[in-house]
Amino acid sequence: MTRKNSLRLSLLASGAALLMSLPARAEVPTVVTDIPAVGALVQQVLGDLGQPEVLLGNGGDPHNYQLRPSQARNLQSAGLLVWIGPELSPWLSRPVEGLDAAVSMPLLQVSGTKLREYGAAEAHDHDHDHDHDHDHDHDHDHDHPEDEAGHEGHDHSGTDPHAWLDPANGQLWLSAIAEALSTRDPENAATYRANAEAGVAAIGALDTQLAQALTPVKGQKFVVFHDAYGYFTAHYGLEPGIAVSLGDASAPSAARLKDIRQQIASEQAVCAFPEANHDPKLLQVAIEGTSTRLGAPLDPEGTKLELGAGLYGGILQSLGTALADCLSGK
Numbered sequence: 001m002t003r004k005n006s007l008r009l010s011l012l013a014s015g016a017a018l019l020m021s022l023p024a025r026a027e028v029p030t031v032v033t034d035i036p037a038v039g040a041l042v043q044q045v046l047g048d049l050g051q052p053e054v055l056l057g058n059g060g061d062p063h064n065y066q067l068r069p070s071q072a073r074n075l076q077s078a079g080l081l082v083w084i085g086p087e088l089s090p091w092l093s094r095p096v097e098g099l100d101a102a103v104s105m106p107l108l109q110v111s112g113t114k115l116r117e118y119g120a121a122e123a124h125d126h127d128h129d130h131d132h133d134h135d136h137d138h139d140h141d142h143d144h145p146e147d148e149a150g151h152e153g154h155d156h157s158g159t160d161p162h163a164w165l166d167p168a169n170g171q172l173w174l175s176a177i178a179e180a181l182s183t184r185d186p187e188n189a190a191t192y193r194a195n196a197e198a199g200v201a202a203i204g205a206l207d208t209q210l211a212q213a214l215t216p217v218k219g220q221k222f223v224v225f226h227d228a229y230g231y232f233t234a235h236y237g238l239e240p241g242i243a244v245s246l247g248d249a250s251a252p253s254a255a256r257l258k259d260i261r262q263q264i265a266s267e268q269a270v271c272a273f274p275e276a277n278h279d280p281k282l283l284q285v286a287i288e289g290t291s292t293r294l295g296a297p298l299d300p301e302g303t304k305l306e307l308g309a310g311l312y313g314g315i316l317q318s319l320g321t322a323l324a325d326c327l328s329g330k
Contacts, residue, residue, distance in 0.1 A: 029079030029184045034089045035062050036302050037164045038107065040312035042082050044199040045177045045192050052082070054307060056089075062301065065091045075099070079184055082177060084108055088161035108161060110176045113169055116230050118160045165300060166231035167207045167316055171200045206313050210320040211236060217327035223264055223272035223286060228300050232319055242269060244286050251282070260286055271295040271326040276303050295326030 031052040033039040039054035046052065055071055056062055062084075067075070075081065075095055085106035086093045096104050107113065163169045178196035182189035214236045224241035233240050244260050245252050252260065264272075264287060272287045274280035276299040283294065299305070302315040324330075 027185065028188065029181060030074070030077065031080045031082060031181075032075050032078040033081070034083035034092060036305070036307055036311050037315060038082055038084060039307065040302075040309055041164075041170060041173055041199070042177055043309040044312070045174060045181060045195050047191060047195045049188055049191060053078075055092075062088050063090070065089070067091070067095065078103060080105060080180060082107065082180075084161050084163070087159050105177075105180055107169075107173050107176070108159065108163060110173060112172050113163060114166050114231070115163060116160050116234065118158060118227060118230075160227070160230055162228045162300060163231055164312070165229065165316070165319070166235045167203050167210075168235065169231070170312060170316075171203050174199045174203075202313065203316075206316060210316060213320055213324040214238060217324055220271075220327040221267045221269040222295070222323070222327060223260075223269050223283065223292065224298065225273070225275035225278050225283065228275075229298070229319070232300075232316075236320075238323070241273070242267070244282060257286060261288075261290070264292055265290050271323075273298045273322060273326070275299070276301075293326065296322040298322055 028046070028050045031042050031046070031050065033042055033052045033054050035056050036054055039052050042052040053071070053074055055067065055075075056065055072095060076098065078099075081092075081096065081099065081103055082105045083089055083092055085108040087108060108115065164173075174196040178192040181192045185192075218237050219239060221239050222241055224243055226245040227241070227243040229241050232238075242260065242263055244257070269287075269290070269292045271294070272283045272292050273295045274283050274297040276297050280294070280297070287294065299318055300315065302311045302318075305311045305314045305318070
């Protein structure tokens with residue numbers, strides 16, 4: 001072997017040894033989310049680096065869903081699951097048990113998240129300080145009892161899981177998602193954090209706009225299909241909506257409907273808002289014979305919006321516009 005060839009082989013061996021000694025290059029984590037609103041927040045943080053898988057498509061029921069086999073496989077191999085938590089998606093509780101604890105990121109347990117209880121006449125938001133281990137029990141029953149009509153309905157008691165409707169939570173979660181991704185992919189940490197900061201700023205600008213639009217209608221009474229809007233109304237200082245249905249999948253009994261009609265009349269509710277993917281006839285019956293006018297359908301889960309980074313802001317914008325327009329008489 002010539003000296004030249006010997007030197008070349010020596011250099012190749014040294015280079016191979018160096019490559020073997022270097023740490024493996026981190027990859028952008030595969031992210032799975034439960035609902036489109038959470039998917040939108042994750043997409044804002046990922047930017048052009050990736051796209052999350054949203055398990056629940058537009059129009060699906062977040063309280064009752066069965067994973068497809070392909071979704072179950074993707075979930076098991078995911079680097080990160082970002083979801084609201086079992087309070088909203090109990091169907092994910094069992095699959096999550098099979099995941100490494102570090103993979104699951106329930107947003108309701110993020111420290112600083114503003115939480116409220118169902119049925120609160122006034123929203124006394126409290127910070128959920130979660131510096132301790134994730135082994136506590138909220139003492140909330142998340143079963144799905146049958147209502148008077150025999151339908152299976154979501155039990156609206158305990159913690160209200162619709163926390164994404166408070167823009168302050170959305171901002172907090174963007175930062176938390178960025179940190180979770182940065183831990184798993186340090187090479188792109190600066191990008192994740194910059195994207196999150198841009199998202200926080202965008203939500204802040206929208207929040208200011210909505211606050212200005214909703215200030216003139218504070219104190220106005222209104223009716224909603226079910227109790228899902230407490231975070232939104234509390235954040236903007238609006239009256240809590242009068243909920244016709246006890247649950248989003250349950251029909252009220254005749255006795256409850258009678259009581260609601262009396263409440264609507266006595267409180268002089270200005271507007272009644274149907275909900276996307278639900279028959280508006282229930283609201284029409286509830287306000288029959290009153291001066292309450294029917295507003296645009298509310299879409300708290302963004303079921304009518306295009307999936308993607310803009311969906312989260314679109315949810316807040318559509319809720320604010322619908323409320324402001326009807327309550328102001330537009």
